[in-house]
Amino acid sequence: MKRKTIDIITLGCSKNLVDSEQLIRQLEEVGYDVAHDSENPVGEIAVINTCGFIGDAKEESINMILEFAQAKEEGALEKLYVMGCLSERYLKELAVEIPQVDKFYGKFNWKELLQDLGKAYHDELHIERTLTTPKHYAYLKISEGCDRKCSYCAIPIITGRHVSKPMDEIVDEVKYLVSRGVKEFQIIAQELTYYGVDLYKKQMLPELIERISDVPGVEWIRLHYAYPAHFPTDLFRVMRERDNVCKYMDIALQHISDNMLDRMRRQVTKEDTYRLIEQFRKEVPGIHIRTTLMVGHPGEAEADFEELKEFVRTARFDRMGAFAYSEEEGTYAAAQYEDEVPQDVKQERLDELMSIQQGISAEVSAAKVGQQMKVMIDRIEGDYYIGRTEFDSPEVDPEVLIQRADVTLILGNFYKVEIIDSDDFDLFAKII
Template sequence: MPKRSSIQNILEMAEYKKEGRLKALIVTGCLAQRYRQEILDEIPEVDAVLGTTAYDKILDAIDEALKGHHTLTLADTDLLPEVETKRLVTTGGHFAYLKIAEGCDKHCTYCIIPKIRGNFRSVPMEQLLSEAEYLAEQGVKELILVAQETTLYGKDLYGEKSLHKLLRELCKISGIRWIRILYCYPEEIYDELIQTIKEEPKICHYLDLPIQHANDEILKRMGRRTTKQELIDIISKLRREIPDIALRTTLITGFPGETKEQHEELMEFVDEMEFDRLGVFTYSPEEDTAAARMEGQIEEEVKEERQAELMELQQEIAFDTAENMVGKEVLVMIEGKVADENAYVGRTYRDAPNVDGLIFVNTEEELMSGDFAKVKVSGAVDYDLIGGLI
């Protein structure tokens, strides 16, 4: 969440406290870690500021706040949060995010995460398996693996990248039907991981592979560790090994120094690669990063124009992809019922929640959120599909 929006939310909650609509105001996360003292000094309604790995201190902070005491707890960015209480699933019950690591070692020039959250630290496998088993017992059907960088999982703990081993263990958990992987660094994709995705039926043939750009000079200025050709090779290998894989990526447009020609090169790359899902962000200078100090900052109007051009191109690709799905049979996870209609909304393996497309399923049968249904696709509307039960 952008800093301005976060501050606005805190100020709004502070007004609620003034009005007596809440008893304690606790601020936690990246903003709290970075601007902890400023928050306490400038917003007196805040009772506690907790850093990024201090979530286990929230209950203590609430107790102290109700006694009228202020709390400032900084996060040790070499540690993982120690939370022993059972998770409350807030995503609707049928899917849940499983955070497998904290921090990042990449140090991209536009990103502040390593300074705030520290170096990459994997969560021990046994802890993740215990959490996943608990989630399955609560009715979760889909696990979505997240971290700042998922593909590096285990290297710090076990001496080698071990995401494939974690995946195989997660696949053994009864009740879990889908496992989805987000935030994969392209250069960290490895053969054992690809083979595991191919062999394990519970693992969605879907990867979120943020590339950010495709021009070699811009990639270097960003501190990224791949070249354009290496990206092409990685994407080609994934599609060769897993022909039905859906690839999502994200791009940054308007990075300092980006020329019109470099933008056009990125447009050509997107056109050639035909990503199944794509998001585009305009570059936003982050305080205390190398990119924010670079010359050649791009005007906001130009950034937005380039973003619009990329999204217009991707929209054409996405429409073609959706049209190509018509007539196919797909497995759908039901998300919920469409109000006042004999229809339900759901997702295929090609769609992560909240960021990708949906499929509308016409049926008079009664379905529940979290049910899986076989559906024949009969039409496409923009990014979404329409179908009926088989």
């Protein structure tokens, strides 16, 4: 008898990916074959894990649901289930609008899916996952939710209050993943720096990173999605002292003008922000900072945007992304402000900001030519092995390209290279 196959499609961020990986492990345990993000879905059952963060992500999620709903109507699919952030936020509306979906689940009750398939959830496997990433790296989610009250952000509406995962459980998960061949961990949360406040009554991120760092086999730890207000400064010492903690920090700063930081309810000032960046670079020499900025938030005058451009030129971020404000219902900004910056102005500002950063990125890359660096090899693409340094997170950051012609490298292994060339974003290297 042919085992049933389930297709799981994951949209949105790496935090969603972790949920999908946990679900895949549970489904495999109860006898299903699972295909993840297959270009040509093959299963009788499909599960779409949605994103509901901003307009573009919501649109992508809805289009994907409609595409599979059509497949179901045409008889190519028996069952269609939807989970994740969009589903959490618009459960009732979606059920009415897209009746082809057999059931909508929120972000946290996806375990019920197993029950609805007539299977049991195996609690003893709660730290186990079937990785969808290359086997040498994994995303590690240390908390859910967010207690911040940023004006524009719907995440607290979707995920609720900040809930830290117990430290011992995280360390057990790391040990499990190391036993499966994982060497590199991307530490993720909606807000890393708040970790531990609910469970231990104080910020515990530095201690958690030390404990993960102590696990034999952990070669790289990289931190994502920190918040600038009340930053746990003991983390500087941990990053400086621990060789396997990458000198890398992903911290969303969003803006620099005091007017905008106040309107965004960010709980920091321009002075605080500059001081924190200076502290990072002083305390952790060689650190690479990745940030995200926003343009077009209500109230952003031309003077505010000029300040933001000057900030990008002055701070010279090693990695930077930006996006245009989109009004999200239920947020403070949607209730209190008019979305007054025209869409074409938002796009112009976004393009201008990214153009400034492109020049900086090119200079940052060019400065690495001639340096020797440790590189992790991720994959093969055309004539090149594709790798990353400790300063590069998967999917979002520059990569290191090594000609395949005269070397044979093993995926997932580390190699020492010399950087021989660069372009606007990527580096070219040779094995030493």
